[in-house]
Amino acid sequence: MKFRIVKILVVxxxxxxxxxxxxxxxIKWMADGNAYTKIKDGGILKVDPKxxxxxxxxxxEQLIPAGAAKPLGLQAYSFNAGYTEVLLFTNTARVWRxxxxxxxxxxxxxxxxxxxxxxxLPAQSLMFAKLSPDGKKCGYVSEHxxxxxxxATGQVTKLTQDGTRKFINGxxxxxxxxxxxxxxxxxxxxxxxxxxxxxxDASKIRDYYMLNTTDSNYSHVIPVEYPKVxxxxxxxxxxxxxxxxxxxxxxNIEGDPQQHYLVxxxxxxxxxxxxxxxxRKQQESKILYCNATDGSSRVIWTDHxxxxxxxxxxxxxxxxxxxxxxxxxxDFLWISEKDGWRHIYKISRDGKTETLLTPGNYxxxxxxxxxxxxxxxxxxxxxxxxxxKYLYRVRIENKKARGKGVxxxxxxxxxxxxxxxxxxxxxxxxxxxxxxxxxxxxxNTPNVTEWITLPDNKPMNPLKSIAATVKTDNxxxxxxxxxxxxxxxxxxxxxxxxxxxxxxxxxxxxxxxYGEPAGSTVHDTYGSQNNFLYSGDMRGDGxxxxxxxxxxTPMLKGAAWRKAIYRKIGIINIHDMAMGFKKLMDSRSxxxxxxxxxxxxxxxxxxxxxxxxxxxxxxxxxxxIAAVGNQLFYDNVYQxxxxxxxxxxxxxxINGSPITYAKNLAGNLLYIHGxxxxxxxFSNAEVLxxxxxxxxxxxxxxxxxxRTHNISEGPGTREHLSTLYTTFLRKNCPPGxx
Numbered sequence: 001m002k003f004r005i006v007k008i009l010v011v012x013x014x015x016x017x018x019x020x021x022x023x024x025x026x027i028k029w030m031a032d033g034n035a036y037t038k039i040k041d042g043g044i045l046k047v048d049p050k051x052x053x054x055x056x057x058x059x060x061e062q063l064i065p066a067g068a069a070k071p072l073g074l075q076a077y078s079f080n081a082g083y084t085e086v087l088l089f090t091n092t093a094r095v096w097r098x099x100x101x102x103x104x105x106x107x108x109x110x111x112x113x114x115x116x117x118x119x120x121l122p123a124q125s126l127m128f129a130k131l132s133p134d135g136k137k138c139g140y141v142s143e144h145x146x147x148x149x150x151x152a153t154g155q156v157t158k159l160t161q162d163g164t165r166k167f168i169n170g171x172x173x174x175x176x177x178x179x180x181x182x183x184x185x186x187x188x189x190x191x192x193x194x195x196x197x198x199x200x201d202a203s204k205i206r207d208y209y210m211l212n213t214t215d216s217n218y219s220h221v222i223p224v225e226y227p228k229v230x231x232x233x234x235x236x237x238x239x240x241x242x243x244x245x246x247x248x249x250x251x252n253i254e255g256d257p258q259q260h261y262l263v264x265x266x267x268x269x270x271x272x273x274x275x276x277x278x279x280r281k282q283q284e285s286k287i288l289y290c291n292a293t294d295g296s297s298r299v300i301w302t303d304h305x306x307x308x309x310x311x312x313x314x315x316x317x318x319x320x321x322x323x324x325x326x327x328x329x330x331d332f333l334w335i336s337e338k339d340g341w342r343h344i345y346k347i348s349r350d351g352k353t354e355t356l357l358t359p360g361n362y363x364x365x366x367x368x369x370x371x372x373x374x375x376x377x378x379x380x381x382x383x384x385x386x387x388x389k390y391l392y393r394v395r396i397e398n399k400k401a402r403g404k405g406v407x408x409x410x411x412x413x414x415x416x417x418x419x420x421x422x423x424x425x426x427x428x429x430x431x432x433x434x435x436x437x438x439x440x441x442x443x444n445t446p447n448v449t450e451w452i453t454l455p456d457n458k459p460m461n462p463l464k465s466i467a468a469t470v471k472t473d474n475x476x477x478x479x480x481x482x483x484x485x486x487x488x489x490x491x492x493x494x495x496x497x498x499x500x501x502x503x504x505x506x507x508x509x510x511x512x513x514y515g516e517p518a519g520s521t522v523h524d525t526y527g528s529q530n531n532f533l534y535s536g537d538m539r540g541d542g543x544x545x546x547x548x549x550x551x552x553t554p555m556l557k558g559a560a561w562r563k564a565i566y567r568k569i570g571i572i573n574i575h576d577m578a579m580g581f582k583k584l585m586d587s588r589s590x591x592x593x594x595x596x597x598x599x600x601x602x603x604x605x606x607x608x609x610x611x612x613x614x615x616x617x618x619x620x621x622x623x624x625i626a627a628v629g630n631q632l633f634y635d636n637v638y639q640x641x642x643x644x645x646x647x648x649x650x651x652x653x654i655n656g657s658p659i660t661y662a663k664n665l666a667g668n669l670l671y672i673h674g675x676x677x678x679x680x681x682f683s684n685a686e687v688l689x690x691x692x693x694x695x696x697x698x699x700x701x702x703x704x705x706x707r708t709h710n711i712s713e714g715p716g717t718r719e720h721l722s723t724l725y726t727t728f729l730r731k732n733c734p735p736g737x738x
Contacts, residue, residue, distance in 0.1 A: 033430035080135035104129040128184040132192040141170035168200040179637035191270045202234040229639035230646040232258040240292040251290040266322035285309040300351030307566035337559040363556035371433035386555045390417040424525045441526035444476040485579040496529040496545035505737035508595035509544045515573040516603035520553035535726040541735040550576035570656025574610045597733040599623035613661035620667040621732040629688035662691040668732040669699040674707030
């Protein structure tokens with residue numbers, strides 16, 4: 001349901017970095033922030049950002065195991081604190097979205113000793129290996145149990161004994177990974193004597209059975225523990241175990257485990273854990289401390305929302321971060337929408353004092369860095385245009401206002417990004433915030449990148465700066481605009497015009513949609529307005545391409561905008577997209593009303609179906625991929641977060657589901673779904689097909705055998721999908737001006 005077209009391409013590139021790279025950073029910075037490391041020529045290099053000088057830390061010859069002829073195929077890595085050992089991840093395999101299972105090796109950089117971990121365990125079974133703080137041991141998960149291994153002796157200690165497919169130690173089940181970004185499920189204590197871990201009891205969760213009918217003469221069943229909306233969550237608890245296989249101390253956290261989620265956990269000192277708990281409706285978030293010795297817990301801070309509490313992570317695909325401590329551990333930073341905007345708060349360790357650091361009617365997207373030396377917090381935001389993004393900073397403390405009897409007041413955010421570069425800016429800021437990469441693009445400016453120093457925000461090399469290298473693509477003809485629909489709702493849009501555009505002629509229009517809380521389609525970035533599934537040049541073939549951003553998307557427009565969709569998925573988002581598109585169509589004579597197509601994937605597939613069924617007078621052709629046909633078929637965490645509990649308001653789920661309106665189909669529909677989709681199950685397609693058959697609605701249907709939500713597996717699949725998409729579109733929404 002949360003398939004974001006542009007985002008997923010980036011995620012696939014970063015797949016192998018899960019658990020290894022710093023949060024929010026595509027660059028693997030070294031701890032002091034003065035250099036970064038990367039894989040090159042089969043080894044690992046250290047790079048000085050000031051000079052771009054490369055130093056070999058590990059060469060590929062060091063990665064040849066004893067008795068082997070070839071080096072390990074290095075796919076990800078992490079160093080110990082002293083950079084004397086490197087943990088290597090090889091021979092990886094995919095678990096749901098990401099390659100999080102494989103083999104691990106440790107390379108001692110002083111002795112050049114290469115040691116394989118878990119040699120007696122099944123090959124390619126280790127997950128989330130992490131070196132202990134002193135680098136002498138390594139913890140990892142294999143086959144749902146937690147292990148610790150002494151690197152020097154090879155002695156392996158099994159810390160949990162009860163792991164099964166549905167009783168999971170040290171990692172998570174499908175829905176925690178998909179909806180909370182939780183994958184790595186254990187943490188070393190700072191002193192290296194204990195490990196804290198999650199345990200998920202999915203034994204009461206019913207399996208959804210996928211059927212593989214192509215890989216053998218007889219079909220075989222693939223079970224997935226998948227809690228459908230309305231089903232109680234898997235009970236989850238947190239335990240602390242001594243690495244010498246002592247007894248497990250379970251944290252005593254108030255609340256029925258089948259009505260709550262435990263979504264964040266980190267150590268705070270050698271004997272205390274900090275945990276975030278959500279209630280089932282995700283309308284209450286509690287931060288609490290747990291004593292690792294006796295398991296006692298106490299709540300220190302609570303957040304509430306009538307819709308849902310927004311999690312701190314800005315990216316559902318990334319491993320969630322922990323807690324950002326400042327002021328020597330006396331305070332931590334937290335993001336909340338409690339005043340109607342996504343803001344940064346400084347909260348005292350006891351939770352009794354909170355300070356709003358980013359006051360004002362604007363949202364921050366995500367914190368990028370904390371620079372206590374210079375008293376700054378850096379964050380991404382856009383104070384004037386939600387379709388663009390910039391870097392800002394605020395002071396952690398307003399030192400100028402200090403004094404006896406003087407109450408400190410947060411200052412207005414300072415724009416760090418050059419104000420004359422209008423568009424989308426991304427930053428990867430080093431630890432200590434001395435250096436950063438800065439990239440920029442907009443709809444007619446291809447992406448350019450520079451290295452900068454902070455806090456002065458100057459390019460390291462003026463000849464390679466963005467100012468010196470930025471170029472405009474004059475072949476682009478994209479219009480960004482806003483339309484106001486009923487209830488005085490203003491929507492952001494873009495229109496991508498054909499080559500050799502002539503406003504006196506009429507053109508076919510292709511409307512690209514998503515529409516749900518996990519993503520949006522209107523961003524001022526280069527290339528995001530192009531259709532990656534179309535085989536050919538849409539602009540050259542004479543198509544107008546359009547996107548409209550509806551209420552409920554995660555745009556930086558305030559909590560009221562984002563949460564207007566609560567209990568109204570399939571209603572308010574569909575209304576906004578349809579009315580926004582109609583406003584554009586009515587005001588532009590070059591839109592050919594007889595050649596209007598809409599398409600989308602996952603949540604966008606659902607929106608496509610709803611637009612085709614609810615507004616058949618507008619949308620003549622539709623291509624829906626991997627759509628949720630019935631909201632009651634999707635998982636509990638996502639659907640209950642945004643729609644409530646079907647036991648209380650089932651009518652909202654029915655009213656927002658495409659299947660409810662299938663009888664209204666009047667145009668040309670192509671429906672596509674992978675039969676091996678573990679995310680949006682193939683049953684969604686089958687019930688929708690049955691409903692269309694019931695009303696004698698003719699349509700084109702393409703099930704892809706054993707393909708997942710991405711429909712990318714198997715030779716020729718993407719080419720076939722692209723050809724199918726393009727052929728259908730060109731037949732039913734013919735290209736070219738008239």
